[in-house]
Amino acid sequence: MDTFVIGGGNRLYGTTRVQGAKNSVLPILAASILNGGISEISNCPDLTDVTCTLRILRHLGCEAYRDGDVIYVDSSGMNKNSISDRLMREMRSSIIFMGAILARTGSAIISYPGGCNLGARPIDLHLWALRELGATIDEVGGYIVCKADKLVGKDIYLSIPSVGATENIMLAATAAQGTTRIHNAAREPEIADLQAYLRAAGTNVTGAGTSTIQIEGGSRLRDVKHRIIPDRIVTITYMAATAAAGGEVTIEGVEPQHISAVTSVMREAGCVIREERDRIHIRSDRRLRAVKPIRTMPYPGFPTDAQSPLMAVMCTAEGTSVFVENIFENRYRCASELMRMGADIRIEGRVAVVCGVPKLYGTKVAATELRGGAALVIAALGAEGESEVSGIEHIERGYEKLDVVLKGLGANIERKTVSVPEE
Ligand code: EPZ
Numbered sequence: 001m002d003t004f005v006i007g008g009g010n011r012l013y014g015t016t017r018v019q020g021a022k023n024s025v026l027p028i029l030a031a032s033i034l035n036g037g038i039s040e041i042s043n044c045p046d047l048t049d050v051t052c053t054l055r056i057l058r059h060l061g062c063e064a065y066r067d068g069d070v071i072y073v074d075s076s077g078m079n080k081n082s083i084s085d086r087l088m089r090e091m092r093s094s095i096i097f098m099g100a101i102l103a104r105t106g107s108a109i110i111s112y113p114g115g116c117n118l119g120a121r122p123i124d125l126h127l128w129a130l131r132e133l134g135a136t137i138d139e140v141g142g143y144i145v146c147k148a149d150k151l152v153g154k155d156i157y158l159s160i161p162s163v164g165a166t167e168n169i170m171l172a173a174t175a176a177q178g179t180t181r182i183h184n185a186a187r188e189p190e191i192a193d194l195q196a197y198l199r200a201a202g203t204n205v206t207g208a209g210t211s212t213i214q215i216e217g218g219s220r221l222r223d224v225k226h227r228i229i230p231d232r233i234v235t236i237t238y239m240a241a242t243a244a245a246g247g248e249v250t251i252e253g254v255e256p257q258h259i260s261a262v263t264s265v266m267r268e269a270g271c272v273i274r275e276e277r278d279r280i281h282i283r284s285d286r287r288l289r290a291v292k293p294i295r296t297m298p299y300p301g302f303p304t305d306a307q308s309p310l311m312a313v314m315c316t317a318e319g320t321s322v323f324v325e326n327i328f329e330n331r332y333r334c335a336s337e338l339m340r341m342g343a344d345i346r347i348e349g350r351v352a353v354v355c356g357v358p359k360l361y362g363t364k365v366a367a368t369e370l371r372g373g374a375a376l377v378i379a380a381l382g383a384e385g386e387s388e389v390s391g392i393e394h395i396e397r398g399y400e401k402l403d404v405v406l407k408g409l410g411a412n413i414e415r416k417t418v419s420v421p422e423e
Pocket of ligand 1 (some may be wrong): 022023024093120121122123124125126127160161162163164165186258304305327328329371398
């Protein structure tokens with residue numbers, strides 16, 4: 001139950017390196033059960049979500065361990081096809097294992113992934129698509145029992161370009177007879193990274209990054225070596241921290257084109273941003289100004305995961321900024337905590353109106369989910385006085401050593417261990 005104690009007002013200076021992408025390593029670790037062999041995956045961030053995924057792989061009978069930023073998986077010994085309720089509750093994105101377990105074993109039993117703080121997080125598209133490929137799916141007492149004696153490839157038309165559903169279909173389709181085409185597929189860079197892993201394993205999959213992905217099933221798969229792409233949302237978070245606190249920071253190991261939609265908004269706000277091949281340099285040396293409405297959209301639109309971090313920045317910009325959250329139903333949870341710091345935010349359903357105030361004031365705030373927690377840290381860096389952010393276990397699901405990185409850039413941030421009183 002640790003907290004971050006942050007003394008606001010320090011500008012950030014220096015260079016840091018971004019971690020590998022959480023939302024890429026998770027589906028690729030699920031995919032590592034497909035080849036029944038070795039996967040050597042580098043640039044893996046050290047996150048609680050990744051640790052949980054390694055626990056799931058070991059629960060399924062695989063060998064899975066980390067050596068620095070490299071994760072080794074040997075899935076030859078896989079001997080289970082079920083994921084317990086406890087493991088599923090630890091991380092709802094474990095739903096991504098369903099397609100891979102089904103492809104490897106012909107049946108998968110997983111418990112219903114609960115909703116989360118972002119909303120209901122339905123999986124109807126995942127289940128519908130697997131039925132389209134020939135699976136039978138029964139929901140029995142909170143468990144999803146998925147069976148497929150034979151998966152047959154076909155054209156699948158997604159009503160929403162769901163990232164998770166696209167990934168689940170790609171993984172299941174590797175074992176389907178014939179060709180599977182996913183129409184209205186998600187176009188996120190993490191999908192292209194999953195495709196790169198699958199192609200390295202010997203699957204004939206093409207089209208990732210476009211709205212139509214084609215998978216030829218039935219290939220014999222081989223051992224894989226793969227390097228995870230940079231985390232675009234963590235890159236944006238470091239940029240937002242610099243924008244809010246002021247200063248001049250270079251972030252290395254990034255893919256600038258993955259964050260173009262956000263970079264243009266931050267330039268509009270007044271940040272000076274220079275992009276190079278694999279690094280981005282941001283300077284913020286004056287009060288920022290409000291931007292035109294920010295509407296979250298599927299990639300390559302403005303990412304929903306960047307909405308809270310950018311809201312934290314716009315709280316002290318000059319003028320009024322409007323956010324429209326089109327992806328998740330409950331993604332303004334951090335707004336009430338920002339208001340405790342003095343922010344002027346009005347929420348009307350999917351719309352948040354942020355009237356910039358001259359400054360925020362440090363106080364005790366509570367993180368309740370990953371990106372909203374990052375937003376509270378960002379706000380605290382630029383606030384006057386000391387803040388204490390509790391609930392950092394939410395933040396550590398997606399950010400590797402965020403306090404160490406920010407301290408390295410000159411932030412006044414300390415991790416405080418809060419001892420839980422004995423019962
Ligand atoms: C992935 O979640 C990411 N998580 C999310 O990042 C990200 O916000 C999201 O994609 C959108 O980019 C991982 O990759 C592990 P979706 P996912 O399926 O796959 C609805 C973070 O902070 N939907 O694209 O769950 C859904 O409710 C996390 O790192 C259905 O209705 O997102 C949402 O409104 C948060 N039925 C929309 O689609 C379904 O069967 C997009 O969800 C599936 C989704």
